[in-house]
Amino acid sequence: MQATFLDSMGTDLTVVNAARVSFAKESDWVENCQCGEPGNKDCNLTCDFVLRDADKRLIQFLARGMTEKDFDALVEGIRTAGITNVELDTHYTREETREYIENKLWEFRNQPQHSSPFRHCFASFHIKAPVFVARQLVKHQVGMSWNEISRRYVDDEPEFWWPEQWRGRSENKKQGSAGTVDLHEYECTGEVLPKSVWVMPLDESLSELSDMYKDQYKALIKAGVAPEMARMILPQNTYTEWHWSGSLLAWSHVCNLRCHPEAQQETRELCKYIDVSCENLWPVSWKALREGV
DSSP: OOOEEEEEEEEEEEHHHHHGGGTTTOOOEEEEEESSSOOOTTTSOOOEEOOOOOHHHHHHHHHHOOOHHHHHHHHHHHHIIIIOOOOOSSSSOOOHHHHHHHHHHHHHTSSOOOGGGGOEEEEEEEEEEHHHHHHHHHOOOEEEEEOOOOOOOOOOOOOOOOOEEEEOOOOSSSSSSEEEEEEGGGGGGGGOOOTTTTBBHHHHHHHHHHHHHHHHHHHHHHHHHOHHHHGGGGGGTEEEEEEEEHHHHHHHHHHHTTSTTTSSSEEEEEEEHHHHHHHHHHHHHHHHHHHTT
């Protein structure tokens, strides 16, 4: 699996000015020099350009829907309520404490949204991943554009993705995984795979099965079957590729969900690259949108 960065548009300053235009105002980068004297022509040290502190605070406000002071007060109020009312067992009951914290969290979630400035920055990636990963990610539609290779038109030899380890089923979730399973010790039966391949260990049998599907696919194509029909026999671990573009806000939604520890591991590993790329493109905005996730 791989995600390759293609192109981008916009910076943290784009976000700032998209917000400030409402007041007919505009910001610019400020010079940040290691010598501490911006504009010093005799300085040989490295200089770069950064956002003003006020613009950084503006981005945080846009992402949170409240000022930094109000946000810190909210966090402190919830922390204090949890410690004082639960651990010290004051006159507040646990139920009252839980209700207080939930009300504060809803108060935060119901703050006016200021998301539109984050929609003016874009990034594009070329993704190569197995079908089962692609079908999870394509669910993200808002603010995104997706163009995928189509086996209606392409009939080249399919590639298959295989994990280095097989994970076990999680006992405390309806979905997810935990630990590993050693398939070398498990002998397959005819109830799982065709009898022609079940005499070997299960992990080797699965590989044989993929080769069988590949051979059957190639045979169908050679026989003159349309690629749009021949593709139906290919398994979910078949590689697919697509161009995926989206706004800064949309990418934050993808990574907030798919980089979460409870997301499927394969999807999470792929989205980590997108996460790092977006952080490099928009360091201030990305931190504000991903903070606490």
